[in-house]
Amino acid sequence: MLSKDTTLAAEPRRPVDQVRDLVNRIFGTTPSRISITLFFLVIVLCSLMLMLPVASRSGHPPALEQATFTATSAVTVTGLTTLTTSTQWSLFGQFVILLGVQIGGLGTLTMTSLLSMALGRKLGLRTKLFAQEGLNITSRQGKLGEVGSLLRTVVLTSASIEGIIAAILALRLMTLGEDLPQALWHGVFYGISSFNNAGFTPHTDGLVPYGNDWWILLPLCAGVWVGSLGFPVILVVRMFGLRLRHWNLNARITVFGSLLLVVLGSFLWGAAEWNNRDTIGNEGIVERLLHSVFASIMTRSGGFNLVDMDQTNSITKLLTDLLMFVGGGSGSTAGGVKITTMAVIFIAIVAEARGDQYVIAFRRTIPDTVLRIAISVVMMSATIVVLGTAALMLITHHPLDEILFEVISAYATCGLSVGLSAELPATGLYVLSVMMFIGRLGTITVATGLALRTRSRLYKYPEERPIIG
Template sequence: MRSKDSTLAAEPRRASDRIRDLGNRLFGSTPSRISITLFFLVIVLCSLLLMLPIASKSGHPPALSQASFTATSAVTVTGLTTLTTATQWTFFGQLVILFGVQIGGLGTLTMTSLLSMALGRKLGLKTKLFAQEGLSITSKQGKLGEVGSLLRVVVLTSASIEAAIAGIVMLRLMTLGESLPEALWHGVFYGISSFNNAGFTPHSDGLVPYGNDWWILLPLCAGVWFGSLGFPVILVIRMFGLRVRHWNLNARITVFGSIALVIGGTLLWGLAEWDNDATIGDENPVQRILHSFFASVMTRSGGFNLVDMDQLHPITKLLTDLLMFVGGGSASTAGGVKITTMAVIFIAIIAEARGDQHVIAFHRTIPDTVLRIAISVVMMSATIVVLGTAVLMLISQASLDEILFEVISAYATCGLSVGLSAELPASGLYVLSVLMFIGRLGTITVATGLALRTRSRLYKYPEERPIIG
């Protein structure tokens, strides 16, 4: 028979167990819930750190709306800012921004798994499953027991690319007159910001002074492009090199789609802005091509810019909107609805026009469920963009094309701006912050949720074809 004291001691344990079970149900049942919770907590942490007097050069903390907007932009690797990074934030403040960028780019699931290993703890089965799903690792790329090794490969690969970019940029900045400590910090900043497709710059005037410097622009383009491919594709390339016949379908669609978008974007952007004296019209032909190539790479999620985006021709803004909406590869540091999503829909349209029974790409049949998920992601994303545009139209008196540009840039986590973000009131900044948060996690969560939801029926209704078109 238990004593009264033992019964009283058991009550708190049962209460704590209930609280722990409730937390597991709310936040630990799926990778999507863990991602949303941890991303939100990291944003809150970065916002609080940016509110400290030590983070601002003036010694006075910024408004909560501006601090939370900057933190959200960093963690969602967007790059939209209302405050100039170089003039507003101290070294500590910029370090907080880089911390948010690195966490957001690498992924909270990956980071928590790595911290767990760093503390000497073995990855549990549940953690391995979450990490495997978070990195979109297939059975061909690695077995479940090898997820820890694959996580290390991801981090080492990311760090190597960032270090290479940082080294090149640092050496170039030193030749341009910067001291070693200053050039080293700027190099590290650009390395992390470019690979994670963040678009933050440590210089007050951004990259404009280096608009014709190939030794700075091309490494940044390389960092953004590799980061936009996605870790699953990088792992495939690391395993099989350039032996394309061994690549899986996701890697082929992502790489070839990225190349097509970069080439097509360069041609169209260059043609649209060739004679625009407010952007690239005053440059020589070689520099115009370089600027067009740089813009084509950055509009897909990089966020760096060499020209005033507000001075673009309307047709160029529309092209930029489309490229930002598409974005980069799945499970990458880039945003947008992803290349594979748009590619699957495009391939399905071609198959329907030809009268094919199945959707086929690279001698592989794409399941109908994948097509339905792709259509759902695009339609949900378009709906969010429309709703965000409508809300900002009620808040701001800006024109429709400016609001649409800013909304797509926020939702696609691109970071390019026509200057509207700096003019919005606090309510407008919160709207853009929500769009950035949804854009970073929303499409992943929706795609994962739809892929895991299956309903089996023991019966089938008769088929009937409604009139389409």
């Protein structure tokens, strides 16, 4: 029997355990903190890799702000650039950009779960439920509720879609004169860039030389549109196909809302630019329609462009601002405040105008808490855009419409530009980098945080209606 003065020697801890505990203490407490920290670390790593001489064709590394801006644009799947991808970056540099796009496109859920697995941590019930809720996976989908199976499904689905697009584009580029290795690399680059809504192009002139090539533009449109739907919707469609009665409310709102925005955006964009000879005014009718559909899809987050955005009409820039701000589906590679957010607010407005007691969509009642979250996300996003615009107005003397366009494009991780990014000083590039970072993670973390927060109150104050409007 041990006496009081006898002490047991503590078993020495392994270095790997100490590192694991340190990482857990720093950013292992909440999914939001893990997401923010991981994205920041990936951006730093990509920036350092782009600063290497081997990353540049000339052998001379770019300025720190240029490398940071490019890395941030890649990891946040934005596509804004100040340096031409094909002429500035070597094959290694382009690979770093593509790697950043792929990591950023997989999203916070995949990165969080992969980190937990890499640290040797068992995924507890809370983590699994968070993953299941984050991707709207129901119990009817069985093993998809398990994070391991879910990760494999997400990765394999992404790789399959990117591979199909890459194969089609590679074959087409070979028929246009590119050799096999170059066509394969460009096909893979476009496949990953399109599905992840990044907008990076490996060609010097971008997609302008292929402005009327259906075999190039349609696969890119398909990749961007499918990627903008989001993994929650893709997994639902993968499980239930086109049996709409089995789709959950999120999938229905996202798909039908996205189709509506494509049709409406195509009509409005085409009408605004139909006679503009600096953009599509000199094209035939079929080509104008193709350009209109392409622009409508890309303005919501794709970032590819066939015309100089600086040459578009003012009403077109305003329409583009609105489409960029809306963005794509929740949990997708697209940015913006998301289709479901705006749809919930619009449905609530219609319900209020009709005098309905409840907010109903597709025979489902939307809880009041969801409406409050949607309003919060829109208001916070608008506030961030205003602050970013004000910051750039203090830094540069460009017109307000150009600054607003660039800020919304950065925050919505769209990547379209009127040329302002290339003319900004270092401080301006850092402002846009912050906007891209917040835009990629801000609405996700805010919405998740608000949805998980509950505050119980044992009493209720008397109701009183203030005057609205």
